[in-house]
Ligand SMILES: NC(=O)C1=CN([C@@H]2O[C@H](COP(=O)(O)OP(=O)(O)OC[C@H]3O[C@@H](n4cnc5c(N)ncnc54)[C@H](OP(=O)(O)O)[C@@H]3O)[C@@H](O)[C@H]2O)C=CC1
């Protein structure tokens with residue numbers, strides 16, 4: 001059976017890659033796109049996008065009313081991504097959300113809406129299978145090596161910092177790590193931000209440079225030893241198999257799941 005899909009953010013780096021992925025899959029059908037520009041146009045009118053007649057909507061309510069799709073893939077920006085997800089859930093359309101930067105309160109609220117509407121939803125800060133494994137391995141390691149810092153490195157067009165992946169990694173580490181403040185008890189920054197952001201004593205450092213795509217190191221230190229878990233996304237194709245996996249799973253779900261590890265790995 002064909003899965004009908006709406007993509008929000010079609011002109012973006014991820015959105016355009018997702019369009020190609022959906023068009024390549026025989027069982028997927030792209031029925032509309034959501035973009036705050038190009039009202040009433042088709043994606044064929046946008047330079048660089050495939051020459052096919054898929055309508056663009058600027059108003060999500062109207063889009064979801066007119067196109068009763070199975071799935072919304074959202075790859076936009078945090079505030080907008082949140083709104084799209086909530087409206088899709090209220091229309092019974094299952095969101096697969098890659099947009100990063102949602103707050104915990106927003107995820108909790110969306111969880112409630114998914115429960116109320118009995119509509120499946122997957123929000124994953126990172127759809128690269130290797131990145132999900134990196135986070136899971138970091139969670140395992142933190143039970144034994146509680147001193148840990150995260151360095152995430154991204155392209156310089158990224159708007160949110162730290163990355164959604166770094167925030168999720170810290171959350172997963174906290175599930176096994178005994179809470180502690182790291183470093184010297186009297187440590188003091190001589191230049192603001194020198195020690196990065198902090199979550200329960202875990203320091204997170206964000207690097208933004210042209211040339212980078214999406215990279216993260218989770219560094220553990222113990223007496224006389226170091227463990228570094230590294231993941232590199234070298235191309236945005238790296239995220240597509242995870243998005244496909246999420247689409248297959250969300251079709252049979254009636255609640256919200258935050259993190260691809262929840263469907264990839266036995267919890
Ligand atoms: N979960 C994962 O595995 C991954 C998640 N991401 C996340 O996905 C999101 C997109 O990343 P990326 O493609 O690199 O970013 P881009 O900036 O390339 O794309 C974002 C797109 O969203 C568009 N947009 C802004 N407002 C709206 C709106 N109201 N309706 C529809 N589209 C809108 C932007 O348009 P305009 O340029 O006109 O503002 C732009 O085309 C980010 O949050 C990023 O962190 C990225 C990679 C992997």
Ligand SMILES: O=C(O)C1=N[C@H](C(=O)O)C[C@H](O)C1
Pocket residue numbers: 100101125126127154155158162163164165166213214215
């Ligand atoms: O903006 C990006 O590029 C990415 N964003 C996600 C994040 O914030 O973690 C996922 C991946 O790191 C790429």
